[in-house]
Amino acid sequence: xxxxxxxxxxxxxxxxxxxxHLQSNDLNMTEASRKTPxxxxxxxxxxxxxxxxxxxxxxxxxxxVAEHTATRTAAGVFDISHMGRLRFDGSRADxxxxxxxxxxxxxxxxxxxxxxxxxxxxxxxxxxxLVSCLESPSSKIYFLLVVxxxxxxxxxxxxxxxxxDFPDVEFHDVTDATAMIAVQGPKAISVCSRLLPASALQxxxxxxxxxxxxxxxxxxxxxxxxxxxxxxxxxxAEDAERVWENIMLSGREQGISPVGLGARDTLRLEAGMPxxxxxxxxxxxxxxxxLSFACNLKDxxxxxxxxxxxxxxxxxxxxxxxxxxxxxxxxxxxxxCFDHENRPIGTVTSGTFSPTLQRPIAMAYVNSEMAxxxxxxxxxxxxxxANATIVDLPFxxxxx
Numbered sequence: 001x002x003x004x005x006x007x008x009x010x011x012x013x014x015x016x017x018x019x020x021h022l023q024s025n026d027l028n029m030t031e032a033s034r035k036t037p038x039x040x041x042x043x044x045x046x047x048x049x050x051x052x053x054x055x056x057x058x059x060x061x062x063x064x065v066a067e068h069t070a071t072r073t074a075a076g077v078f079d080i081s082h083m084g085r086l087r088f089d090g091s092r093a094d095x096x097x098x099x100x101x102x103x104x105x106x107x108x109x110x111x112x113x114x115x116x117x118x119x120x121x122x123x124x125x126x127x128x129x130l131v132s133c134l135e136s137p138s139s140k141i142y143f144l145l146v147v148x149x150x151x152x153x154x155x156x157x158x159x160x161x162x163x164x165d166f167p168d169v170e171f172h173d174v175t176d177a178t179a180m181i182a183v184q185g186p187k188a189i190s191v192c193s194r195l196l197p198a199s200a201l202q203x204x205x206x207x208x209x210x211x212x213x214x215x216x217x218x219x220x221x222x223x224x225x226x227x228x229x230x231x232x233x234x235x236x237a238e239d240a241e242r243v244w245e246n247i248m249l250s251g252r253e254q255g256i257s258p259v260g261l262g263a264r265d266t267l268r269l270e271a272g273m274p275x276x277x278x279x280x281x282x283x284x285x286x287x288x289x290x291l292s293f294a295c296n297l298k299d300x301x302x303x304x305x306x307x308x309x310x311x312x313x314x315x316x317x318x319x320x321x322x323x324x325x326x327x328x329x330x331x332x333x334x335x336x337c338f339d340h341e342n343r344p345i346g347t348v349t350s351g352t353f354s355p356t357l358q359r360p361i362a363m364a365y366v367n368s369e370m371a372x373x374x375x376x377x378x379x380x381x382x383x384x385x386a387n388a389t390i391v392d393l394p395f396x397x398x399x400x
Contacts, residue, residue, distance in 0.1 A: 036081035037240035053149035055082040058260040067263035074255030075185035084152030086145040090169040104296040110135040119304035124282035179240035184230035191251035227271025272394030319371040322393040325360035
Protein backbone atom coordinates (compact mmCIF):
# COMPACT_ATOMS: atom_id res chain seq x y z
CA UNK A 1 0.00 0.00 0.00
CA UNK A 2 1.53 3.28 -1.13
CA UNK A 3 1.19 6.22 1.20
CA UNK A 4 3.18 9.40 0.77
CA UNK A 5 4.77 10.25 4.09
CA UNK A 6 6.68 13.41 4.93
CA UNK A 7 9.74 13.50 7.12
CA UNK A 8 10.17 17.06 8.32
CA UNK A 9 8.85 17.70 11.83
CA UNK A 10 8.35 21.37 12.75
CA UNK A 11 8.86 21.60 16.49
CA UNK A 12 5.46 23.14 17.20
CA UNK A 13 3.36 20.77 15.12
CA UNK A 14 0.70 18.69 16.82
CA UNK A 15 2.30 15.34 15.97
CA UNK A 16 5.41 13.91 14.38
CA UNK A 17 4.84 13.21 10.70
CA UNK A 18 6.41 9.79 11.07
CA UNK A 19 6.25 7.79 14.29
CA UNK A 20 9.37 5.56 14.47
CA HIS A 21 7.43 3.03 16.56
CA LEU A 22 4.93 2.32 13.77
CA GLN A 23 5.51 -0.39 11.22
CA SER A 24 4.42 -0.24 7.59
CA ASN A 25 1.89 -3.00 8.13
CA ASP A 26 0.13 -1.39 11.11
CA LEU A 27 -3.14 -1.24 9.21
CA ASN A 28 -3.07 -5.03 8.98
CA MET A 29 -2.70 -5.64 12.70
CA THR A 30 -5.04 -8.20 14.21
CA GLU A 31 -8.04 -7.05 16.22
CA ALA A 32 -6.65 -8.28 19.51
CA SER A 33 -3.39 -6.31 19.20
CA ARG A 34 -4.66 -2.73 19.05
CA LYS A 35 -4.73 -0.57 22.15
CA THR A 36 -5.30 3.15 22.46
CA PRO A 37 -2.72 5.27 24.32
CA UNK A 38 -5.17 5.33 27.26
CA UNK A 39 -5.61 1.56 27.49
CA UNK A 40 -3.62 1.16 30.71
CA UNK A 41 -5.64 3.90 32.41
CA UNK A 42 -8.90 2.15 31.56
CA UNK A 43 -7.70 -1.21 32.84
CA UNK A 44 -6.25 0.29 36.03
CA UNK A 45 -9.55 2.04 36.79
CA UNK A 46 -11.72 -1.03 36.48
CA UNK A 47 -13.21 -0.55 33.03
CA UNK A 48 -14.98 -3.49 31.47
CA UNK A 49 -13.04 -3.97 28.22
CA UNK A 50 -14.13 -5.53 24.95
CA UNK A 51 -13.00 -5.63 21.33
CA UNK A 52 -14.53 -2.93 19.14
CA UNK A 53 -13.45 -2.04 15.60
CA UNK A 54 -10.12 -3.76 16.15
CA UNK A 55 -9.35 -2.05 19.47
CA UNK A 56 -9.60 -3.19 23.08
CA UNK A 57 -11.99 -0.48 24.30
CA UNK A 58 -13.77 0.39 27.57
CA UNK A 59 -17.45 -0.54 27.41
CA UNK A 60 -18.34 0.79 30.84
CA UNK A 61 -16.86 1.78 34.20
CA UNK A 62 -19.52 2.28 36.90
CA UNK A 63 -22.41 1.41 34.57
CA UNK A 64 -24.00 2.59 31.34
CA VAL A 65 -26.93 4.42 32.93
CA ALA A 66 -24.74 6.21 35.49
CA GLU A 67 -22.28 7.29 32.80
CA HIS A 68 -25.08 8.36 30.47
CA THR A 69 -26.68 10.43 33.25
CA ALA A 70 -23.37 12.03 34.21
CA THR A 71 -22.93 13.21 30.62
CA ARG A 72 -26.46 14.61 30.43
CA THR A 73 -26.25 16.38 33.81
CA ALA A 74 -22.56 17.20 34.34
CA ALA A 75 -19.73 15.98 32.10
CA GLY A 76 -18.38 12.79 30.64
CA VAL A 77 -14.93 12.11 29.24
CA PHE A 78 -14.55 9.59 26.41
CA ASP A 79 -11.55 7.87 24.87
CA ILE A 80 -12.29 8.03 21.14
CA SER A 81 -8.74 7.34 20.00
CA HIS A 82 -9.99 4.42 17.94
CA MET A 83 -11.43 6.90 15.43
CA GLY A 84 -9.22 7.32 12.38
CA ARG A 85 -7.36 10.61 11.88
CA LEU A 86 -6.12 11.34 8.37
CA ARG A 87 -4.11 14.44 7.51
CA PHE A 88 -3.83 16.10 4.07
CA ASP A 89 -1.19 18.71 3.25
CA GLY A 90 -0.53 20.65 0.07
CA SER A 91 -1.98 23.48 -1.96
CA ARG A 92 -4.53 21.18 -3.62
CA ALA A 93 -5.58 19.23 -0.53
CA ASP A 94 -8.89 21.10 -0.53
CA UNK A 95 -9.50 20.14 -4.18
CA UNK A 96 -8.79 16.47 -3.47
CA UNK A 97 -11.22 16.42 -0.55
CA UNK A 98 -13.79 18.39 -2.52
CA UNK A 99 -13.67 15.59 -5.10
CA UNK A 100 -14.11 12.89 -2.43
CA UNK A 101 -16.67 14.36 -0.02
CA UNK A 102 -20.34 15.29 -0.36
CA UNK A 103 -19.77 18.65 1.37
CA UNK A 104 -17.97 21.52 -0.31
CA UNK A 105 -14.38 21.85 0.93
CA UNK A 106 -12.72 24.39 -1.40
CA UNK A 107 -14.40 27.31 0.37
CA UNK A 108 -13.46 26.21 3.90
CA UNK A 109 -11.51 28.68 6.00
CA UNK A 110 -9.07 27.84 8.82
CA UNK A 111 -11.06 26.87 11.90
CA UNK A 112 -14.07 25.46 10.08
CA UNK A 113 -15.34 21.90 10.63
CA UNK A 114 -17.95 20.20 8.46
CA UNK A 115 -19.84 16.95 8.68
CA UNK A 116 -19.64 15.13 5.34
CA UNK A 117 -20.05 11.76 3.70
CA UNK A 118 -17.79 9.62 1.55
CA UNK A 119 -19.84 7.91 -1.16
CA UNK A 120 -19.14 5.34 -3.85
CA UNK A 121 -20.01 5.78 -7.52
CA UNK A 122 -23.53 4.48 -6.85
CA UNK A 123 -24.17 7.05 -4.13
CA UNK A 124 -23.87 4.54 -1.28
CA UNK A 125 -22.26 5.79 1.93
CA UNK A 126 -18.75 4.48 2.58
CA UNK A 127 -18.38 6.53 5.75
CA UNK A 128 -19.54 9.67 7.53
CA UNK A 129 -16.69 11.96 8.52
CA LEU A 130 -15.69 15.28 10.01
CA VAL A 131 -13.38 17.42 7.87
CA SER A 132 -11.49 20.27 9.52
CA CYS A 133 -9.46 23.07 7.97
CA LEU A 134 -6.65 23.88 10.40
CA GLU A 135 -3.76 26.28 10.70
CA SER A 136 -0.64 25.13 12.51
CA PRO A 137 1.50 27.36 14.76
CA SER A 138 3.87 27.69 11.80
CA SER A 139 0.96 29.14 9.73
CA LYS A 140 0.63 26.03 7.57
CA ILE A 141 -2.89 25.23 6.35
CA TYR A 142 -3.87 21.56 6.30
CA PHE A 143 -6.95 19.39 6.49
CA LEU A 144 -7.85 16.68 8.96
CA LEU A 145 -10.39 13.96 8.26
CA VAL A 146 -11.83 12.02 11.22
CA VAL A 147 -13.29 8.70 10.05
CA UNK A 148 -15.05 5.83 11.79
CA UNK A 149 -12.77 3.29 13.43
CA UNK A 150 -14.34 0.35 11.60
CA UNK A 151 -13.80 2.08 8.24
CA UNK A 152 -10.28 3.40 8.65
CA UNK A 153 -8.55 0.67 6.65
CA UNK A 154 -11.25 0.74 3.98
CA UNK A 155 -11.02 4.51 3.53
CA UNK A 156 -7.20 4.49 3.46
CA UNK A 157 -7.23 1.84 0.73
CA UNK A 158 -9.98 3.63 -1.15
CA UNK A 159 -7.95 6.86 -1.09
CA UNK A 160 -4.93 5.43 -2.89
CA UNK A 161 -6.00 5.75 -6.55
CA UNK A 162 -7.41 9.23 -5.88
CA UNK A 163 -4.16 10.34 -4.25
CA UNK A 164 -2.38 9.31 -7.43
CA ASP A 165 -4.33 12.01 -9.27
CA PHE A 166 -3.05 14.64 -6.82
CA PRO A 167 0.70 13.91 -6.56
CA ASP A 168 1.34 17.26 -4.87
CA VAL A 169 -0.90 16.34 -1.90
CA GLU A 170 0.76 14.58 1.02
CA PHE A 171 -1.34 12.12 2.99
CA HIS A 172 -0.52 10.95 6.51
CA ASP A 173 -2.47 8.48 8.61
CA VAL A 174 -1.73 9.94 12.05
CA THR A 175 -4.14 7.77 14.04
CA ASP A 176 -1.53 5.78 15.94
CA ALA A 177 0.67 8.80 16.63
CA THR A 178 -2.18 10.62 18.35
CA ALA A 179 -5.04 10.17 20.81
CA MET A 180 -8.53 11.66 20.75
CA ILE A 181 -10.54 12.59 23.84
CA ALA A 182 -14.09 13.95 24.04
CA VAL A 183 -15.40 16.02 26.96
CA GLN A 184 -19.18 16.28 26.71
CA GLY A 185 -22.01 17.61 28.86
CA PRO A 186 -23.46 20.85 30.25
CA LYS A 187 -20.37 21.36 32.42
CA ALA A 188 -17.84 20.30 29.77
CA ILE A 189 -16.71 23.83 28.90
CA SER A 190 -16.42 24.72 32.58
CA VAL A 191 -14.30 21.61 33.18
CA CYS A 192 -11.97 22.58 30.34
CA SER A 193 -11.80 26.25 31.35
CA ARG A 194 -8.91 25.52 33.71
CA LEU A 195 -7.00 23.57 31.09
CA LEU A 196 -7.26 25.41 27.77
CA PRO A 197 -6.60 28.95 26.54
CA ALA A 198 -9.64 31.24 26.43
CA SER A 199 -9.52 31.28 22.61
CA ALA A 200 -10.15 27.53 22.54
CA LEU A 201 -13.09 27.82 24.93
CA GLN A 202 -14.73 30.55 22.82
CA UNK A 203 -14.97 28.41 19.70
CA UNK A 204 -18.35 28.35 18.00
CA UNK A 205 -20.09 25.07 17.21
CA UNK A 206 -18.27 23.12 14.51
CA UNK A 207 -15.15 25.24 14.84
CA UNK A 208 -11.62 24.07 15.65
CA UNK A 209 -8.13 25.38 16.29
CA UNK A 210 -4.61 24.20 16.99
CA UNK A 211 -3.67 25.23 20.52
CA UNK A 212 -2.13 23.63 23.62
CA UNK A 213 -3.21 21.98 26.85
CA UNK A 214 -0.82 23.06 29.59
CA UNK A 215 2.00 23.36 27.02
CA UNK A 216 1.06 20.08 25.30
CA UNK A 217 0.17 20.54 21.59
CA UNK A 218 -3.54 20.01 21.07
CA UNK A 219 -6.27 20.36 18.44
CA UNK A 220 -9.58 21.43 19.98
CA UNK A 221 -12.94 21.30 18.20
CA UNK A 222 -16.45 22.22 19.39
CA UNK A 223 -17.93 18.93 18.21
CA UNK A 224 -19.32 15.74 19.71
CA UNK A 225 -21.48 12.65 19.32
CA UNK A 226 -23.75 12.90 22.35
CA UNK A 227 -26.25 15.69 21.72
CA UNK A 228 -24.54 17.76 24.42
CA UNK A 229 -22.20 20.72 24.18
CA UNK A 230 -18.53 19.90 24.54
CA UNK A 231 -15.10 19.64 23.04
CA UNK A 232 -13.02 17.00 21.29
CA UNK A 233 -9.25 17.09 21.76
CA UNK A 234 -6.54 15.50 19.63
CA UNK A 235 -3.16 15.22 21.34
CA UNK A 236 0.09 13.34 20.81
CA ALA A 237 -0.10 9.72 21.93
CA GLU A 238 2.62 10.22 24.53
CA ASP A 239 0.68 13.14 26.08
CA ALA A 240 -2.69 11.38 26.22
CA GLU A 241 -2.66 10.06 29.77
CA ARG A 242 -1.43 13.35 31.23
CA VAL A 243 -4.16 15.29 29.40
CA TRP A 244 -6.82 12.74 30.45
CA GLU A 245 -5.73 12.98 34.09
CA ASN A 246 -5.84 16.78 33.91
CA ILE A 247 -9.42 16.64 32.63
CA MET A 248 -10.48 14.20 35.35
CA LEU A 249 -8.85 16.33 38.04
CA SER A 250 -10.39 19.55 36.74
CA GLY A 251 -13.87 18.00 36.66
CA ARG A 252 -13.66 16.13 39.96
CA GLU A 253 -15.84 18.60 41.85
CA GLN A 254 -18.27 18.98 38.95
CA GLY A 255 -19.31 15.34 38.70
CA ILE A 256 -17.22 14.30 35.73
CA SER A 257 -17.23 10.60 34.85
CA PRO A 258 -15.18 8.47 32.46
CA VAL A 259 -17.61 7.06 29.91
CA GLY A 260 -17.38 3.86 27.89
CA LEU A 261 -18.78 2.92 24.50
CA GLY A 262 -22.00 1.60 26.03
CA ALA A 263 -23.21 5.02 27.14
CA ARG A 264 -21.75 6.66 24.06
CA ASP A 265 -24.19 4.55 22.05
CA THR A 266 -27.25 5.38 24.17
CA LEU A 267 -26.33 9.09 24.09
CA ARG A 268 -25.93 9.22 20.31
CA LEU A 269 -29.16 7.27 19.82
CA GLU A 270 -31.13 9.74 21.96
CA ALA A 271 -29.55 12.50 19.86
CA GLY A 272 -30.73 10.77 16.67
CA MET A 273 -27.21 10.46 15.31
CA PRO A 274 -26.58 7.64 12.81
CA UNK A 275 -23.90 5.03 13.36
CA UNK A 276 -22.03 3.44 10.48
CA UNK A 277 -22.89 -0.24 10.17
CA UNK A 278 -26.35 0.43 11.60
CA UNK A 279 -28.06 3.45 10.02
CA UNK A 280 -25.36 3.93 7.39
CA UNK A 281 -23.78 1.56 4.86
CA UNK A 282 -22.67 1.49 1.24
CA UNK A 283 -26.17 0.22 0.38
CA UNK A 284 -27.83 3.34 1.85
CA UNK A 285 -27.69 6.77 0.20
CA UNK A 286 -27.63 10.11 2.07
CA UNK A 287 -31.19 11.04 1.13
CA UNK A 288 -32.69 7.81 2.40
CA UNK A 289 -30.65 8.31 5.59
CA UNK A 290 -32.07 11.81 6.07
CA LEU A 291 -28.69 13.46 5.55
CA SER A 292 -29.49 15.73 2.62
CA PHE A 293 -27.96 18.66 4.58
CA ALA A 294 -24.57 16.94 4.16
CA CYS A 295 -24.79 16.99 0.35
CA ASN A 296 -23.77 20.15 -1.54
CA LEU A 297 -24.77 19.35 -5.11
CA LYS A 298 -24.85 22.73 -6.84
CA ASP A 299 -21.92 23.48 -9.16
CA UNK A 300 -19.93 20.51 -7.92
CA UNK A 301 -18.59 17.21 -9.20
CA UNK A 302 -17.67 14.60 -6.61
CA UNK A 303 -17.78 10.82 -6.49
CA UNK A 304 -21.40 9.69 -6.57
CA UNK A 305 -22.66 13.20 -7.40
CA UNK A 306 -24.66 12.28 -10.52
CA UNK A 307 -26.55 9.50 -8.75
CA UNK A 308 -27.25 11.74 -5.77
CA UNK A 309 -28.57 14.45 -8.08
CA UNK A 310 -31.22 11.98 -9.21
CA UNK A 311 -31.89 10.79 -5.66
CA UNK A 312 -32.52 14.38 -4.59
CA UNK A 313 -35.28 14.76 -7.18
CA UNK A 314 -37.04 11.41 -7.01
CA UNK A 315 -39.16 9.56 -4.48
CA UNK A 316 -37.40 7.34 -1.96
CA UNK A 317 -38.53 3.79 -1.20
CA UNK A 318 -37.66 4.12 2.50
CA UNK A 319 -36.69 6.72 5.10
CA UNK A 320 -34.89 6.75 8.43
CA UNK A 321 -37.30 7.46 11.27
CA UNK A 322 -37.41 7.57 15.05
CA UNK A 323 -39.66 5.21 16.99
CA UNK A 324 -41.09 5.52 20.48
CA UNK A 325 -41.88 1.97 21.56
CA UNK A 326 -44.53 1.12 24.13
CA UNK A 327 -43.66 -1.00 27.16
CA UNK A 328 -40.24 -1.49 28.71
CA UNK A 329 -38.48 -3.80 26.26
CA UNK A 330 -36.12 -2.35 23.67
CA UNK A 331 -36.41 -3.20 19.98
CA UNK A 332 -32.93 -4.23 18.91
CA UNK A 333 -31.18 -4.11 15.55
CA UNK A 334 -32.91 -6.17 12.81
CA UNK A 335 -36.27 -6.21 14.60
CA UNK A 336 -38.95 -6.16 11.91
CA CYS A 337 -41.64 -3.48 11.65
CA PHE A 338 -45.21 -4.16 10.50
CA ASP A 339 -48.32 -2.13 9.78
CA HIS A 340 -51.51 -3.02 11.60
CA GLU A 341 -52.50 -5.33 8.77
CA ASN A 342 -49.39 -7.43 9.43
CA ARG A 343 -47.53 -6.27 6.32
CA PRO A 344 -43.74 -5.83 6.71
CA ILE A 345 -42.81 -2.16 6.30
CA GLY A 346 -39.30 -1.80 7.68
CA THR A 347 -36.46 -2.81 9.98
CA VAL A 348 -34.96 -1.41 13.17
CA THR A 349 -31.32 -0.36 12.85
CA SER A 350 -30.61 0.68 16.48
CA GLY A 351 -32.64 0.47 19.66
CA THR A 352 -32.23 0.91 23.41
CA PHE A 353 -34.03 1.81 26.61
CA SER A 354 -33.52 5.55 26.88
CA PRO A 355 -32.17 6.57 30.31
CA THR A 356 -33.32 10.15 29.70
CA LEU A 357 -36.81 9.46 28.38
CA GLN A 358 -37.28 6.34 30.52
CA ARG A 359 -38.80 4.38 27.67
CA PRO A 360 -37.61 2.34 24.67
CA ILE A 361 -36.53 4.24 21.56
CA ALA A 362 -35.27 3.05 18.19
CA MET A 363 -34.27 4.19 14.73
CA ALA A 364 -35.54 2.28 11.73
CA TYR A 365 -35.88 2.37 7.96
CA VAL A 366 -39.56 2.35 7.07
CA ASN A 367 -41.37 2.40 3.73
CA SER A 368 -41.80 6.05 2.70
CA GLU A 369 -45.59 5.88 2.51
CA MET A 370 -45.64 4.87 6.18
CA ALA A 371 -42.81 7.13 7.35
CA UNK A 372 -44.97 9.95 8.67
CA UNK A 373 -44.66 11.51 12.11
CA UNK A 374 -47.49 10.20 14.26
CA UNK A 375 -47.89 7.00 12.25
CA UNK A 376 -48.39 3.95 14.47
CA UNK A 377 -46.96 0.53 13.69
CA UNK A 378 -45.83 -2.67 15.38
CA UNK A 379 -42.32 -3.92 16.11
CA UNK A 380 -41.45 -7.57 16.62
CA UNK A 381 -39.38 -7.83 19.81
CA UNK A 382 -38.10 -11.36 20.13
CA UNK A 383 -41.37 -12.88 18.95
CA UNK A 384 -43.75 -10.45 20.66
CA UNK A 385 -45.32 -7.44 18.98
CA ALA A 386 -45.08 -4.00 20.59
CA ASN A 387 -46.85 -0.85 19.43
CA ALA A 388 -44.64 2.03 18.31
CA THR A 389 -45.12 5.55 17.00
CA ILE A 390 -42.98 7.41 14.48
CA VAL A 391 -41.59 10.65 15.94
CA ASP A 392 -39.30 13.43 14.82
CA LEU A 393 -35.58 13.00 15.37
CA PRO A 394 -33.77 13.65 17.60
CA PHE A 395 -35.43 12.12 20.63
CA UNK A 396 -33.47 14.47 22.90
CA UNK A 397 -32.42 18.10 22.50
CA UNK A 398 -30.22 19.71 25.10
CA UNK A 399 -31.65 22.76 26.90
CA UNK A 400 -30.52 26.00 25.31
